[in-house]
Amino acid sequence: MSRTIVNPNVLSKEISMISDRYRFEKITNLYASLALPSYVHGYSLGIEYMYNWFKSKFPDDFFKGGIYIDGKHVLDDYKRLNDHYMKNIIKGENPRARMAPLVEYDWDREGIDLYQGPAQVYLRRSKYEDSFFKDYERGLFLGMKTREMRMNIGFKVRLNSRSQQLDTYNRMELFCRNGATQYEYISVDFHIPKYIMLSIADKAGFKIENSQVVDIIEFIQYLNKHSDIPFLFKIRAINQQPEFFIRINKLYTHISVRDKLVLDDGEREGKLDINYGIEMATILDMPIPHYFSYYSAEKLTTDVKVIESNEGCVAIYSINTVDIPDYDENNWNLAAVTAYQVDENDQDIDISSIFGGDNILSRAIRHDLTLGVSPDKYIDIKLFRDDDIAKIPEYKIDWKNMKIDFKYPQEEQMLDIAIYYDRNYINELEIELGKYKENREELVSNY
Numbered sequence: 001m002s003r004t005i006v007n008p009n010v011l012s013k014e015i016s017m018i019s020d021r022y023r024f025e026k027i028t029n030l031y032a033s034l035a036l037p038s039y040v041h042g043y044s045l046g047i048e049y050m051y052n053w054f055k056s057k058f059p060d061d062f063f064k065g066g067i068y069i070d071g072k073h074v075l076d077d078y079k080r081l082n083d084h085y086m087k088n089i090i091k092g093e094n095p096r097a098r099m100a101p102l103v104e105y106d107w108d109r110e111g112i113d114l115y116q117g118p119a120q121v122y123l124r125r126s127k128y129e130d131s132f133f134k135d136y137e138r139g140l141f142l143g144m145k146t147r148e149m150r151m152n153i154g155f156k157v158r159l160n161s162r163s164q165q166l167d168t169y170n171r172m173e174l175f176c177r178n179g180a181t182q183y184e185y186i187s188v189d190f191h192i193p194k195y196i197m198l199s200i201a202d203k204a205g206f207k208i209e210n211s212q213v214v215d216i217i218e219f220i221q222y223l224n225k226h227s228d229i230p231f232l233f234k235i236r237a238i239n240q241q242p243e244f245f246i247r248i249n250k251l252y253t254h255i256s257v258r259d260k261l262v263l264d265d266g267e268r269e270g271k272l273d274i275n276y277g278i279e280m281a282t283i284l285d286m287p288i289p290h291y292f293s294y295y296s297a298e299k300l301t302t303d304v305k306v307i308e309s310n311e312g313c314v315a316i317y318s319i320n321t322v323d324i325p326d327y328d329e330n331n332w333n334l335a336a337v338t339a340y341q342v343d344e345n346d347q348d349i350d351i352s353s354i355f356g357g358d359n360i361l362s363r364a365i366r367h368d369l370t371l372g373v374s375p376d377k378y379i380d381i382k383l384f385r386d387d388d389i390a391k392i393p394e395y396k397i398d399w400k401n402m403k404i405d406f407k408y409p410q411e412e413q414m415l416d417i418a419i420y421y422d423r424n425y426i427n428e429l430e431i432e433l434g435k436y437k438e439n440r441e442e443l444v445s446n447y
Contacts, residue, residue, distance in 0.1 A: 032293065032295050037191060037289045041191050042190075043151070043288075045286070050101070050153050054097070057172065058171070065095065067099055068099065094160045095168070101153045102152045131295065132229045133229075141296075142295075144292050147287070147288060152282075153282045154279065154280070157278045169261060176282075180258075182255050183254045185251065185252060189234070189246070194211070194243065198213070214356060216356070217355075217361055232247055233337075234337075234338050256283040263277070338354060342414070343410075349403060352402035364378070364425075381419055381420075385416070393408070395407065
């Protein structure tokens with residue numbers, strides 16, 4: 001990630017813009033900056049999407065030798081996330097597959113995605129009203145421009161016999177739609193550079209400690225209140241650090257499988273022919289973030305520091321494969337979703353960081369725990385698994401210690417933690433707590 005490709009001092013001149021036609025105020029001072037998201041993040045999403053696409057064309061556990069992905073330097077953490085799966089792979093056993101991704105870095109759709117002007121010119125000509133995040137009261141705006149990524153992906157399948165090769169060839173030709181193109185609308189979570197989110201939080205008046213927003217739930221609600229695109233907060237699987245994302249629904253992806261499948265004659269070992277192969281070439285076209293444009297009514301500063309990880313890897317975040325409902329069976333609203341990496345033999349999850357800070361949920365929890373009342377009456381926590389939504393582990397919530405306790409030790413896996421709460425109860429309790437505080441202050445002052 002590049003923090004800023006434009007010196008804020010260069011853009012310290014006023015950018016006079018009239019807001020949308022339904023507003024009458026005029027924003028006379030806007031300072032702007034461009035931020036480049038990680039290209040590797042989009043690259044990794046493309047690999048994961050094609051990996052799942054190819055795997056879905058076969059029965060479960062078809063590839064006993066696994067699907068090997070070339071390019072360890074950017075996929076090291078991907079393999080870590082799938083250690084529980086890799087342990088079950090019998091190395092060298094057929095059927096197995098190899099996936100070789102290669103990005104066409106010079107692909108720009110014949111100049112459509114190629115921006116040749118200075119960054120200052122783009123920011124001065126752009127309209128902050130086109131941003132997906134707009135807070136007119138505080139003068140904060142965030143926009144995004146996408147570019148198309150083209151990735152050539154070669155699949156090589158190894159099989160034991162000629163008959164198995166022919167049957168697999170027939171399957172791949174039909175289900176992978178050989179000789180044709182195909183498209184799909186998917187849901188993807190795009191990562192936003194952390195310093196932008198901390199800057200927005202700082203300008204909006206949220207407390208920041210150790211590069212983290214303290215009242216994370218309240219901050220997410222604030223973001224979604226002013227955004228056309230949903231904001232998400234996830235725990236990074238590698239270092240358990242929080243990251244911010246926007247969820248793009250119905251993202252158009254295009255897959256081309258124009259070339260014919262290629263079959264070989266296998267390998268000779270003694271008097272047996274083994275390792276029969278099938279090769280398939282595919283092309284993926286997928287939009288990814290090109291850059292973010294950030295506007296602020298206050299002058300950009302470097303007061304907010306970002307503590308970067310020393311690990312030399314970039315996390316891969318799953319394409320949204322589980323449709324987490326917006327309401328639970330109690331008709332309570334979805335408040336937040338976060339991902340958590342469970343290590344092998346773990347029997348609990350620490351959720352204290354989720355309910356930290358001083359927000360309406362944390363205040364309600366602290367108040368009721370002192371009275372011996374369980375927050376289960378107005379907070380519902382659900383766990384979801386990306387790979388199989390039906391296999392949810394048995395668990396219970398330990399509110400006193402702020403943990404989710406599992407009934408049995410867990411395998412290494414990724415879980416989505418969804419939080420629902422009764423807004424009516426929380427709001428009424430907040431009013432009562434406010435009255436209690438006012439009465440206390442009045443008694444103290446009278447005394």
